[in-house]
Amino acid sequence: MTTVQSNLDLVERARRVMPGGVNSGNRALPWPLAIVEAAGAYFGDAEGMRYLDYHAAFGPLILGHNHPDVNAAVRAVIERLDIIGAGVTDIEVELAEKLCDVIPSAERVLLTNSGSEATYAALRLARAVTGRNKIIKFQGTYHGWHDAVLMNVISAPDKIGRHDPLSLGMLPDTIEQTIILPFNDVEAVSEMIQQRGEEIAAIIVEVIPHNIGCVLPRPEFLTALRELATRHGVLLIFDEVITGFRHALGGYQSICGVTPDLSTFAKAMANGYPIAALAGKAEYMDRFGPGGGVMFAGTYNGHPVGVSAALATLAILQDGAVHQHTFRLAQRATSGIQQIAGELGIPMKVDVREWHLHDPDRAETQPRERCPYRCRCRSDAGNCAARAGQAASDTRVTHLFGENPGTQPMDEMSSVQIRSCLAVSWAGADPGVRSAVGSWAARSRKPTRVNDRASKRRKMSSSSARNSASSPSTLPWPGCSTIP
Numbered sequence: 001m002t003t004v005q006s007n008l009d010l011v012e013r014a015r016r017v018m019p020g021g022v023n024s025g026n027r028a029l030p031w032p033l034a035i036v037e038a039a040g041a042y043f044g045d046a047e048g049m050r051y052l053d054y055h056a057a058f059g060p061l062i063l064g065h066n067h068p069d070v071n072a073a074v075r076a077v078i079e080r081l082d083i084i085g086a087g088v089t090d091i092e093v094e095l096a097e098k099l100c101d102v103i104p105s106a107e108r109v110l111l112t113n114s115g116s117e118a119t120y121a122a123l124r125l126a127r128a129v130t131g132r133n134k135i136i137k138f139q140g141t142y143h144g145w146h147d148a149v150l151m152n153v154i155s156a157p158d159k160i161g162r163h164d165p166l167s168l169g170m171l172p173d174t175i176e177q178t179i180i181l182p183f184n185d186v187e188a189v190s191e192m193i194q195q196r197g198e199e200i201a202a203i204i205v206e207v208i209p210h211n212i213g214c215v216l217p218r219p220e221f222l223t224a225l226r227e228l229a230t231r232h233g234v235l236l237i238f239d240e241v242i243t244g245f246r247h248a249l250g251g252y253q254s255i256c257g258v259t260p261d262l263s264t265f266a267k268a269m270a271n272g273y274p275i276a277a278l279a280g281k282a283e284y285m286d287r288f289g290p291g292g293g294v295m296f297a298g299t300y301n302g303h304p305v306g307v308s309a310a311l312a313t314l315a316i317l318q319d320g321a322v323h324q325h326t327f328r329l330a331q332r333a334t335s336g337i338q339q340i341a342g343e344l345g346i347p348m349k350v351d352v353r354e355w356h357l358h359d360p361d362r363a364e365t366q367p368r369e370r371c372p373y374r375c376r377c378r379s380d381a382g383n384c385a386a387r388a389g390q391a392a393s394d395t396r397v398t399h400l401f402g403e404n405p406g407t408q409p410m411d412e413m414s415s416v417q418i419r420s421c422l423a424v425s426w427a428g429a430d431p432g433v434r435s436a437v438g439s440w441a442a443r444s445r446k447p448t449r450v451n452d453r454a455s456k457r458r459k460m461s462s463s464s465a466r467n468s469a470s471s472p473s474t475l476p477w478p479g480c481s482t483i484p
């Protein structure tokens with residue numbers, strides 16, 4: 001048996017046998033980190049260092065790592081079931097019924113293992129239904145790793161407005177079928193659909209582009225997408241892989257009141273166990289059934305581990321208490337960061353989109369406000385936050401550049417989302433803000449020393465911080481130079 005000695009040992013072993021030493025390009029780090037345990041809000045590395053996990057695995061961990069009830073449900077099911085290659089299991093039926101119950105657009109549901117598979121199937125179905133090839137995707141949204149959508153997420157300013165593929169090896173013909181438009185720009189979508197509607201199978205949209213730091217849709221944007229799609233026979237696909245179950249049990253569609261034709265879900269659905277879903281109107285989804293002509297398959301689809309974890313997670317989320325709790329946490333982070341920004345004299349407005357699950361009437365009473373910062377963010381922010389009434393367990397730090405938005409669209413590029421996407425957006429934040437948030441974080445909670453090896457780890461963190469100080473991917477924990 002091999003004895004684990006250090007993060008570095010494990011990472012070096014990983015690099016010898018795995019390209020880059022990680023199983024997702026997005027997990028690469030500039031310092032050695034090998035995780036050996038996780039529980040609740042924490043994970044621990046091979047040297048006994050304990051970390052408060054603000055990253056939350058890009059979003060699934062709505063209940064924290066290793067939730068006992070979810071794990072118990074999984075344990076119970078594997079005592080009696082495992083993968084079956086024929087028919088359907090009792091728990092798949094139960095989960096599909098549950099999803100159809102809570103998601104407004106869901107008349108039929110199919111399960112996949114990842115969000116990418118779900119968006120792939122949604123686009124295939126849209127092409128089959130419409131007999132058209134092109135799709136509309138928006139600058140700043142991420143829908144997975146397949147060729148039709150792997151482009152134009154965080155693009156350099158000179159790449160905005162043209163194809164910006166994120167990988168070599170993508171089929172040029174497939175890239176060509178994807179039209180990139182600016183998010184929240186009704187006019188651009190309307191013009192494109194009027195000109196080329198006959199060629200367009202689907203509009204796919206991350207309803208809140210969390211992948212660039214949580215940009216809220218203008219209320220009229222989603223309504224216009226619905227109206228344009230219906231009028232021109234285009235299918236509207238909401239990618240709720242991140243928003244689903246996190247903003248509300250029924251996804252953001254249950255909040256914004258716009259019902260898509262198809263929608264995709266993953267992440268928080270099973271608190272991190274691998275499962276995803278494609279949901280939609282029966283008239284379209286039934287094309288995957290007998291005689292429909294559209295292929296849907298996958299050896300592991302509907303695996304009992306993911307299905308039982310999903311049922312347990314949804315049961316816990318059902319009464320809304322978890323959402324209220326996460327929003328309260330977001331508010332705490334918001335006020336802490338705002339306070340630090342004030343102390344340091346950084347012109348910054350920390351903006352929380354409130355979530356009023358139990359106060360839906362508030363939507364009607366909120367006045368419209370002009371954005372006081374005169375940047376290009378949502379000018380009707382007051383209305384937006386309230387109308388959404390709900391609008392989310394989002395915390396965004398916006399207006400990082402104060403009165404000087406610079407060259408990038410303010411509401412697309414310069415926000416830091418506190419919570420699961422913090423690390424993702426961190427690299428793009430203004431250095432002053434990085435330092436402010438870092439020192440607030442250090443004051444709020446330092447990494448906990450759990451054994452003697454922690455002090456060694458701490459030294460390693462600060463030296464790696466110095467070494468990577470200029471690296472754009474430097475993250476706040478550990479290695480942030482503001483943490484002593």
Ligand SMILES: Cc1ncc(COP(=O)(O)O)c(C=O)c1O
Nearest residue numbers: 114115116142143144206241242
């Ligand atoms: C909005 C959105 N859609 C799709 C995906 C792809 O999901 P997966 O990584 O499970 O393939 C992601 C992943 O981060 C996502 O954020």
